[in-house]
Amino acid sequence: xxxxxxxxxxxxxxxxxxxxxxxxxxxxxxxxxxxxxxxxxxxxxxxxxxxxxxxxxxxxxxxxxxxxxxxxxxxxxxxxxxxxxxxxxxxxxxxxxxxxxxxxxxxxxxxxxxxxxxxxxxxxxxxxxxxxxxxxxxxxxxxxxxxxxxxxxxxxxxxxxxxxxxxxxxxxxxxxxxxxxxxxxxxxxxxxxxxxxxxxxxxxxxxxxxxxxxxxxxxxxxxxxxxxxxxxxxxxxxxxxxxxxxxxxxxxxxxxxxxxxxxxxxxxxxxxxxxxxxxxxxxxxxxxxxxxxxx
Numbered sequence: 273x274x275x276x277x278x279x280x281x282x283x284x285x286x287x288x289x290x291x292x293x294x295x296x297x298x299x300x301x302x303x304x305x306x307x308x309x310x311x312x313x314x315x316x317x318x319x320x321x322x323x324x325x326x327x328x329x330x331x332x333x334x335x336x337x338x339x340x341x342x343x344x345x346x347x348x349x350x351x352x353x354x355x356x357x358x359x360x361x362x363x364x365x366x367x368x369x370x371x372x373x374x375x376x377x378x379x380x381x382x383x384x385x386x387x388x389x390x391x392x393x394x395x396x397x398x399x400x401x402x403x404x405x406x407x408x409x410x411x412x413x414x415x416x417x418x419x420x421x422x423x424x425x426x427x428x429x430x431x432x433x434x435x436x437x438x439x440x441x442x443x444x445x446x447x448x449x450x451x452x453x454x455x456x457x458x459x460x461x462x463x464x465x466x467x468x469x470x471x472x473x474x475x476x477x478x479x480x481x482x483x484x485x486x487x488x489x490x491x492x493x494x495x496x497x498x499x500x501x502x503x504x505x506x507x508x509x510x511x512x513x514x515x516x517x518x519x520x521x522x523x524x525x526x527x528x529x530x531x532x533x534x535x536x537x538x539x540x541x542x543x544x545x546x547x548x549x550x551x552x553x554x555x556x557x558x559x560x561x562x563x564x565x566x567x
Contacts, residue, residue: 286464293436294473297377303328304373305479311366312481318357321365325353334372334563335365343559363417367424371396371560374424378431383438386430386445386521389561394518396557399423401508404547406500409535414500422487422505425480427520429471429488430455437463445521455522456492468492497531507532510540511547517554 306324310316325331332353339350339359350356357365374395378388402423406416433441440463448458456466472489487501495506506526512518513525528540537543 282464289437290432290465290470290473293432294470294477296436297432297474297477300373300478301328301331301376303331304369307366307369308480311362316362318354318362321362322353322357325365325369331369331372335368337563338368338559341559341563343555363415367399367417367420368560370421371399371424372563374428375561379435382434384434384442384445386434386441387519388431388434390519391427391430391521392518392561393557394512394520395424395427396560397517397554398426398505398508398512400553400557401511401547401550402501402504404550404553405504405507405536405543408547409504410500411535412500418484419501419504419508421480422484422491422501423508425471425475425484426488426491426505426509427467427471428474429467429469430521432470432474433459433463433467448521449523452523454492454524454526455520466492495529495531497535503532503535507536507540507543511544514540514544517557 303324307321310321310324325335335353335356336350338344339346339356344359346359350359360368375392378392380388382388399420400423402419403416406414406419410416430441433444441459444455444458444462447453447462448455451458456468459466468489468491472485475485475488483501487499487505490502491505491509496502507528509520510525510528513520513522525540528536528538528543533539537546
């Protein structure tokens with residue numbers, strides 16, 4: 273068997289292992305899948321959304337818990353899903369439902385020693401930062417909610433690795449830390465592929481739009497300045513790491529590529545300065561993290 277045949281065989285085996293791992297990941301609740309479908313329809317009525325959420329008692333409970341938390345500080349208690357849509361709007365309710373569903377798939381423990389709580393905070397802050405960057409810098413009609421979802425789900429491949437390729441992922445984490453190299457490069461060395469590939473497979477299983485799948489698969493690839501979601505996700509990810517907002521297991525903060533400097537600024541520090549006070553955004557992520565992970 274020649275070298276090319278061995279490489280093909282190795283690639284096939286890696287794909288098989290990844291597919292098996294993704295199949296073991298929990299599916300999103302049907303109610304959340306339906307929320308996604310409805311909010312992607314411009315003719316969706318708030319009443320339809322309320323009906324879907326009300327049929328899911330866990331989702332209803334978490335929504336009301338968020339609304340009645342100190343973070344929102346509404347003057348009166350919110351007691352119904354209908355009130356939550358009125359107060360927050362369809363997109364925010366969709367983001368909350370997705371956050372709860374995604375967090376519900378996270379394991380309490382894993383053999384790789386990957387800190388899921390820190391990972392969760394990184395994902396939520398990256399999501400909120402990506403949404404803010406889109407609101408501030410977008411030059412097209414990209415929905416900031418799409419940037420939020422990309423930020424929330426961009427690193428979910430690491431969760432798959434932590435649970436189902438734990439020994440290899442632990443080794444990749446150690447290599448990344450020891451050599452101060454990006455985690456996806458360490459994963460490629462140890463596992464033969466990286467979290468963007470398995471993350472894309474997972475999001476595809478969860479039946480998200482193809483564009484989101486592509487952005488997750490490519491978030492460590494060459495940046496396309498015409499792709500607002502990819503650009504905002506890249507910048508948000510670096511800011512989250514630079515400011516130590518959670519921990520994704522990746523010690524490397526990448527510089528702002530020249531192709532993004534015209535849109536966002538000369539460097540990452542410029543972007544951070546222009547965003548101003550992000551304490552509310554961090555508080556949002558912390559509250560969502562606590563409530564999403566609550567029983």
